Amino acid sequence: MIHLENIMETRKLSVKAGQKTILDNIDINIYRHRVNTIVGPSGGGKSTFLKCLNRLVDLDSNYHVSGDIFLEGKNIREYSEIELRRRVGMVFQRPNPFPMSVYDNVAFGLRLQGKVKQHEMDSMVKDSLREAGLFDEVNDNLNRPASTLSGGQQQRLCIARALILKPSVLMLDEPTSSLDPVAKGRIEELMIQLRERYTVILVTHDITQARKVSDHTSMLFNGKIIASGEGVDFLESSSSDAMKAFLGDATV
Amino acid sequence: MDTKNKFFNFLTLLMSLLPVFILVSIFAFVFYYSIPAIRYMGVRFFTTYLWYPGIESRPPIHINGVTAPYASSYGILLFLTGTLISSALAIVIALPLSFLSSMAVELYVPSGIKKFLISMIELFAGIPSVIYGLWGIIVLEPLLFHDIEPWMRDVLSTVPGFAGEIYSGAGILASGVILAFMIIPIIVSVMVNSFDTVPAEIKHGIVTLGATKWELGKYLITDYSRMSTYGGTLLGLGRALGETMAVLMVSGAVVNVLPSSFYSAINTMAAAVASLLDSAFFDATGMSISALSELSLVLMIISLSVNVLGRRIAGRSVLRGEEFD
Amino acid sequence: MKNLTDAGEQDSGIRWKSSTLRNAKNSLAGIAGYLALLAMLAIMVSIFGYIIQGGATHITLKIITTNGNTTTGGILNAIIGTWLLVGTGLLFSVPPGVLGALYNVQSTSHGGIASVTRLFTDILTSVPSIVIGLFGYLILVIRLGMGFSLLAGGMALGIMMLPYVMRISEISMRNVPAEQVNNAYALGADTINVAYRIYLPQAGAGIISGILLAIGIAAGETAQLLYTAGWNNALPSGLLKSPVAYLTYVVWYGINQPSAYAHQLAFVSAFILIIMVTALIFISKFIGRKGA
Numbered sequence: 077m078i079h080l081e082n083i084m085e086t087r088k089l090s091v092k093a094g095q096k097t098i099l100d101n102i103d104i105n106i107y108r109h110r111v112n113t114i115v116g117p118s119g120g121g122k123s124t125f126l127k128c129l130n131r132l133v134d135l136d137s138n139y140h141v142s143g144d145i146f147l148e149g150k151n152i153r154e155y156s157e158i159e160l161r162r163r164v165g166m167v168f169q170r171p172n173p174f175p176m177s178v179y180d181n182v183a184f185g186l187r188l189q190g191k192v193k194q195h196e197m198d199s200m201v202k203d204s205l206r207e208a209g210l211f212d213e214v215n216d217n218l219n220r221p222a223s224t225l226s227g228g229q230q231q232r233l234c235i236a237r238a239l240i241l242k243p244s245v246l247m248l249d250e251p252t253s254s255l256d257p258v259a260k261g262r263i264e265e266l267m268i269q270l271r272e273r274y275t276v277i278l279v280t281h282d283i284t285q286a287r288k289v290s291d292h293t294s295m296l297f298n299g300k301i302i303a304s305g306e307g308v309d310f311l312e313s314s315s316s317d318a319m320k321a322f323l324g325d326a327t328v
Numbered sequence: 329m330d331t332k333n334k335f336f337n338f339l340t341l342l343m344s345l346l347p348v349f350i351l352v353s354i355f356a357f358v359f360y361y362s363i364p365a366i367r368y369m370g371v372r373f374f375t376t377y378l379w380y381p382g383i384e385s386r387p388p389i390h391i392n393g394v395t396a397p398y399a400s401s402y403g404i405l406l407f408l409t410g411t412l413i414s415s416a417l418a419i420v421i422a423l424p425l426s427f428l429s430s431m432a433v434e435l436y437v438p439s440g441i442k443k444f445l446i447s448m449i450e451l452f453a454g455i456p457s458v459i460y461g462l463w464g465i466i467v468l469e470p471l472l473f474h475d476i477e478p479w480m481r482d483v484l485s486t487v488p489g490f491a492g493e494i495y496s497g498a499g500i501l502a503s504g505v506i507l508a509f510m511i512i513p514i515i516v517s518v519m520v521n522s523f524d525t526v527p528a529e530i531k532h533g534i535v536t537l538g539a540t541k542w543e544l545g546k547y548l549i550t551d552y553s554r555m556s557t558y559g560g561t562l563l564g565l566g567r568a569l570g571e572t573m574a575v576l577m578v579s580g581a582v583v584n585v586l587p588s589s590f591y592s593a594i595n596t597m598a599a600a601v602a603s604l605l606d607s608a609f610f611d612a613t614g615m616s617i618s619a620l621s622e623l624s625l626v627l628m629i630i631s632l633s634v635n636v637l638g639r640r641i642a643g644r645s646v647l648r649g650e651e652f653d
Numbered sequence: 654m655k656n657l658t659d660a661g662e663q664d665s666g667i668r669w670k671s672s673t674l675r676n677a678k679n680s681l682a683g684i685a686g687y688l689a690l691l692a693m694l695a696i697m698v699s700i701f702g703y704i705i706q707g708g709a710t711h712i713t714l715k716i717i718t719t720n721g722n723t724t725t726g727g728i729l730n731a732i733i734g735t736w737l738l739v740g741t742g743l744l745f746s747v748p749p750g751v752l753g754a755l756y757n758v759q760s761t762s763h764g765g766i767a768s769v770t771r772l773f774t775d776i777l778t779s780v781p782s783i784v785i786g787l788f789g790y791l792i793l794v795i796r797l798g799m800g801f802s803l804l805a806g807g808m809a810l811g812i813m814m815l816p817y818v819m820r821i822s823e824i825s826m827r828n829v830p831a832e833q834v835n836n837a838y839a840l841g842a843d844t845i846n847v848a849y850r851i852y853l854p855q856a857g858a859g860i861i862s863g864i865l866l867a868i869g870i871a872a873g874e875t876a877q878l879l880y881t882a883g884w885n886n887a888l889p890s891g892l893l894k895s896p897v898a899y900l901t902y903v904v905w906y907g908i909n910q911p912s913a914y915a916h917q918l919a920f921v922s923a924f925i926l927i928i929m930v931t932a933l934i935f936i937s938k939f940i941g942r943k944g945a
Contacts, residue, residue, distance in 0.1 A: 132532060137439055158672040161538040172529035175552065185537035191668045200667075234533075241537065242667065333843045340756035340844075343749040344767065347774040347819065350812055354780060354788045361791055425689045432686025445690065447938065452697055454866075454934045455927065456873025458904045462923050463700045465908055466707075509696060540679035570781030572876035573905060598876070601783045605790070605880055621791070624784045635779035 083108040083244060083275050084129065084164075088143035091124055091133065091299075098124050100299040101143070106245065111267055111276045113290035115283060115311075117322055121299045122279040123169075126247045129277070130164040131157055148244070162189055165238030169250040171230035173222035173237075178205075178214050181222045181233055185241045200240055207273075208236035209266050228259025232266065239274075246270060247277045252285065264288050283308070283323060295319065355628070362622035364615060367392040369402050373622060376403030379583050379600075381607060381616055388613050395613045402619035404626065406586065410500075410594035411627070413587075414575060415568040417504025418511055422564060425508070426515035427557075431545040433516070434523040446520065453513035461577030464506045465498075469578060472505075473497030477591050492589030495580070499593045502578040507571060511564035518560030518642050522553040559642020566635035570627065572598040597627040701927065708924020711917040717925075720898075722886040723906045724915040728922055730888055734898040737889065738882060739871045741807020742814050747864060750818030754860075755848050757819070758826040759834075771823075774816040785812050786877035794881055800894035801883030809881040810874060814867040821866065825859020826852050862941035869933035873926060875901035900926050 084106035091099040098121045106112045114122050127133040128141055131152065145152045152160050162185075173181050182201045186192055192200065201218070205211040210232040214220070222233055231251055238246055248267070252260040267276055267289045280286055286293055287308045294304040295311060303311055303319065311319060365373065368391055382388075382397025389398055433445050477494045484490035526548060534544050549557050580593020581603050587594050595603070601620050608616035719727035753770065760767030789809035799805040829852055837847050853860075883896030884906075900922040907919030 130536065132536060135532075135535065156672045156676060158538045158540065158675060161536055162669070166536045168529060168532065170529060172527075172533045174530060174533065184534075186667070188543060189538050189669055191670055237537070330843070333845055336845050336848075337756075340752045341766070344753035344756035344770045344819075346749050346753060347777045347816055348770055350815070351773050351777050351780070353792075354784065357792055358784065358788060425692065428682070428686045428689035429693060432683065432690050436683045436686055437690070447935075448694065448697065450938070451931060451934055452693065454869055454873075454930055455700065456875070456901060456930060458873070458875050458901045459700065459704060459923055459927055462904055462908055462919065463703060467699060467703060509693075512693065540675055542679040542682035543675070545682070566779055570779065570784075572781060572783040573901075576876075577905065577908070598781050598783045601787060602876055602879060605787065617791070620787065624781075624787045627781055628784050631781055632776055632779060636776060639775060 080105075080110075081108045082106065082146075084145065084147050086128070086143065086145045089125075089128060089145060090142045091121070091128060092140045092142075093138050097299055098139070099128070102296075102301055104294055104301060104304070106275060106277060107292055108275050109271050109273075110291035111271050111278055111289050113278045113280065113286045113293045113308075114296050115280055115286050115290075115293060115322075116296035118281055120296045122281075122296050123249050125296065126166065126249050126277065126279055129245070129247060130161050130166055132161075132166070158189070162241045163243055164245045164247060165241060165243035166247040167231070167234045167238055167249065167251050170254050171227060171234050173225070173230050173233055176222065177219045178222050178225070178233060179218040182236050182240055185237060189241060201236075204236040204240040205233075207239050207270070208232045209262065209269075210236055226259070228255050228262060231255060231259070231263060235263075235266070235270075243274065245275045245277060247279075249279045250281065251278070252280075253282070260285075283311075295322075297322070355625075358621050358625050358628065361618055362625050363618070364394040364396075365402060365618035365622040367394045368396050368615060369619070369622075373402060373404060373619075374408070375405060376401060377406035377409075377584065377586065378403045379406070379604070379619075381611060384610075394615070396615040397611060397613055400615060402615070402622075404597065404600075404623050406584070407595050407597045407600045407623065408626075410503075410579065410587075411569055411596040411598070411630075413500055414503040414507055414579070414594065414596055415565055417500065417590075418507030418568045419561065419565055421504060421508035422512045422515060423561065426512050426519065426560075426564075427549055429512075430516045430519035430523065431542075431549070433520055435541040435545050449513045449516050449520075452509075453517065457510070457571060457574040458577070460506050460510060460574040464502055464574060464578035468502055468505060469497030471497070472502055477501065481591075489590050492591055494591045495593060498578050498580040500579075500587060500590050503575050503594065503596070506574050506578050507568040510571060510574065511567050514567055515560040515564045518556050518563060519549070519553070522556030522560075522642070523548060526552060556642050559638045559640070562634050562638025562641060564638075566631055566638055569634060570598055570631040571596075572602050575599045576602050597623055597630075601627070704920065704923045704927050707920035708927075712921045712924060716918065716921055720887050721918065723884075723903050723918060724910050724912050726886075728898075728900065728903055728918055728925075730885060730898040731900045731903050731922060732925065733888060734882075734885065735872055735900045737803055738806045738810055738878065738897055738899055739868055741803055742810030742871050743864070743868070745808050745811025746814035746818050746867060750815050750863075751822050751853075751860060753819045754822035754826055755852060757823045758829075758852070771820070774819050777812070778816045778820075780813075781876075782813060782874060783876040783879075785809055786880045788812075789877060790880035801881065801896040802891075802893050803882070803889050803895070803897050804892045806878050806882030806897055806899075809877045810871045813874065813877065814871050817867040817870065818860075818863050821863025822856065822860045825856035825863070828859070829855045858940050862937045865933050865937035865940070869930045869937065872933070873901060873930050875899075875905055878902070 082105045086102050086104050089099055089102040114125060116122055124133060129145060133139050133141055147163060174184060179201055182204050183197055186197060186200060202211060205214065210229060213229060222230065225233060252263050264285060267278060270276055290308050292306055293308050293311065294301050302316060378401040380401045382400030384397065386398035388395045433442055437445060473494065473496055480490055531544065534547060575596050576599035579595055579599055581595050581599055582593040583595060601624055605620055608620055716727040717732065718729055720730040721727045757767040757770060786809060789805055793799045793805040793808055794801060833851055834847060837851055878899055882899060884902055885896040885898045889895040889897045903922040904919045907915040
């Protein structure tokens with residue numbers, strides 16, 4: 077039996093947009109140094125769930141959040157947004173490099189948040205690029221515009237940009253859905269490496285991806301968690317129609 | 329295609345070219361009417377501030393093949409300076425207010441109020457300039473004269489330009505303030521629109537790294553949307569340079585008196601054309617009209633260059649709060 | 654279990670900027686932003702307040718129903734004159750504006766002329782109005798012998814209205830789905846049909862909203878009328894050689910007279926102007942939104 081330690085947990089987390097319920101009473105544990113995967117069909121509330129964890133959801137005044145979320149045992153409302161977002165990094169579905177050089181992209185968060193000398197900055201930017209598996213590909217010229225990188229490289233750049241803040245938790249929202257199979261494979265390998273030093277939360281609608289990387293999986297369907305457990309295989313034995321339909325779609 | 333349609337197509341083409349024709353005509357005729365003044369004054373047109381219609385009772389003089397009233401002089405240095413100072417002052421006042429309010433509208437204000445505020449800003453842009461002028465005369469000038477200018481003189485007495493005598497409230501300061509109000513809606517409109525076109529991915533990306541609203545706004549204004557910042561500022565400047573009536577009403581519209589401080593009366597190029605044209609009718613040699621044409625030509629070249637540059641840089645055009653793409 | 658190091662916990666000794674300080678800066682910026690907005694609103698309230706109060710207290714039936722000379726009498730000649738000038742301006746801006754827009758919106762099949770005319774149209778909006786006034790004086794009033802007149806003033810206004818009508822019409826027409834236009838052509842419709850049956854009905858609201866905006870701008874213009882329309886203590890006797898009164902003139906001239914009654918007339922004129930312009934802007938917005 078592996079010892080599981082919660083780094084984050086949600087209790088009775090619900091999100092409403094007007095009359096519409098997007099998330100309904102979600103209780104989830106996020107385990108330290110694991111790849112925690114949320115699977116489910118599109119529109120099931122997966123992205124909203126992630127946005128609750130770093131309070132990005134607060135940007136949209138139409139969304140009303142209730143319930144509690146804890147990070148390291150402390151309610152996330154007790155952290156400043158600044159600190160919460162430093163500790164809980166996020167990478168989005170489509171790579172979103174800023175219109176600046178590779179170096180400046182990675183350094184962005186640290187310039188914003190940290191008091192760091194230039195030589196320290198240089199080495200931290202390089203470390204983050206190494207951790208994101210991008211260093212060797214861009215080392216010859218860190219000053220090239222980020223937009224000249226390929227899609228897969230851009231996404232790894234976004235991961236490096238998040239890692240430089242040394243987050244405890246790294247959230248990946250469908251990180252490979254806009255990438256080709258090779259780039260996708262590289263990011264999947266990367267996720268497995270990253271859990272050595274970070275806690276990973278992956279949101280995906282791709283059950284095959286979940287099979288490759290997930291340590292702990294929850295199925296989110298119509299705003300509700302309908303199954304949750306170790307690995308992925310337990311999902312297959314589920315008798316729920318929703319689950320069968322989803323798995324059927326995904327495996328075709 | 330039948331004749332009727334051919335004619336119709338030709339007509340639409342012709343009408344589409346009408347603005348080109350009008351603009352070229354304005355340039356050509358204003359330039360044509362400027363020629364006598366260009367020949368008479370040469371470079372002195374820009375280097376002297378003396379604008380004097382000459383002595384009617386003495387016979388006209390003939391120089392460089394043109395005829396001008398005796399002892400007449402047409403120098404625009406004062407008007408040029410007035411335009412530049414009042415516009416610069418307007419920008420200095422308008423920029424911080426515009427940045428802060430567009431940031432507030434975009435990032436701080438609840439989305440329900442945002443729409444209301446944007447409509448207000450558009451309405452602000454649509455107020456006729458004589459109304460600004462009227463308000464300037466009845467509210468701003470007394471306020472400047474009785475309260476603000478004496479206070480500034482006390483506090484800033486050691487700063488050059490802020491010492492001098494206070495005359496009436498009309499002058500550089502009043503012009504700059506009125507122009508600032510007139511250009512704020514233009515700058516805000518460009519900036520709010522450019523903020524709105526920043527992809528959500530970029531905004532979210534920055535917020536996700538822990539940026540506060542202020543840090544996000546600062547990044548957008550000074551970096552991501554900096555072209556709109558520059559462009560919007562230039563479009564505002566273009567409006568200020570060409571504004572006539574409001575400035576005519578609150579500048580003091582002086583001729584041949586150099587300003588000694590920020591409280592002094594001035595005149596701008598646009599206001600000078602408006603205020604000097606009626607006396608120019610009486611100049612039998614036509615030189616005054618020609619000089620005013622040259623003044624208009626210079627004004628038009630400056631104002632259009634700034635506007636075109638602003639439009640290029642901002643990638644869009646905004647007039648009276650109305651957005652063109 | 655493998656001993657895992659947690660990047661977040663060991664923290665690699667980064668010194669973070671104080672989040673209290675950053676939050677304070679953020680709040681300060683927010684307060685400054687609200688203050689800036691409040692200042693603008695206050696100025697606007699002040700402008701509207703003074704004009705509406707001044708106008709409402711001085712307006713009488715007599716003032717708006719009799720002619721006057723800016724220091725005595727009323728402003729009926731100026732009210733009607735303003736509308737005559739704007740109406741003449743419409744004649745010179747709406748037909749060419751809409752027709753030109755029809756050309757520009759179909760320009761993909763016409764080549765690069767439209768991009769040039771678009772640029773010139775935009776530039777035309779930024780010609781200072783006094784320059785249009787001087788041009789009008791030199792060419793229309795003197796050279797073409799129109800004198801200070803409705804025609805000269807209206808044409809000068811038309812020059813400034815044209816770009817607004819043309820560009821806003823074009824933008825509205827651009828929202829008409831291309832497949833509809835292509836379908837119509839495929840079914841054998843000719844250019845006139847497409848203009849009449851497709852572009853005008855569908856972009857109608859947008860075009861009208863542009864026209865209303867142009868009217869609002871023209872009604873508030875002064876500089877280019879000073880030397881094209883002149884001033885008339887009564888109504889103009891015809892299109893040519895008979896000057897026209899207009900409201901903005903009363904505001905500008907009246908407030909500069911040493912006479913309390915002239916100030917009253919200036920306020921009443923400003924009051925009528927500001928109500929008119931505000932109404933036009935909002936109706937234009939409303940129609941434009943409905944059209945879009």
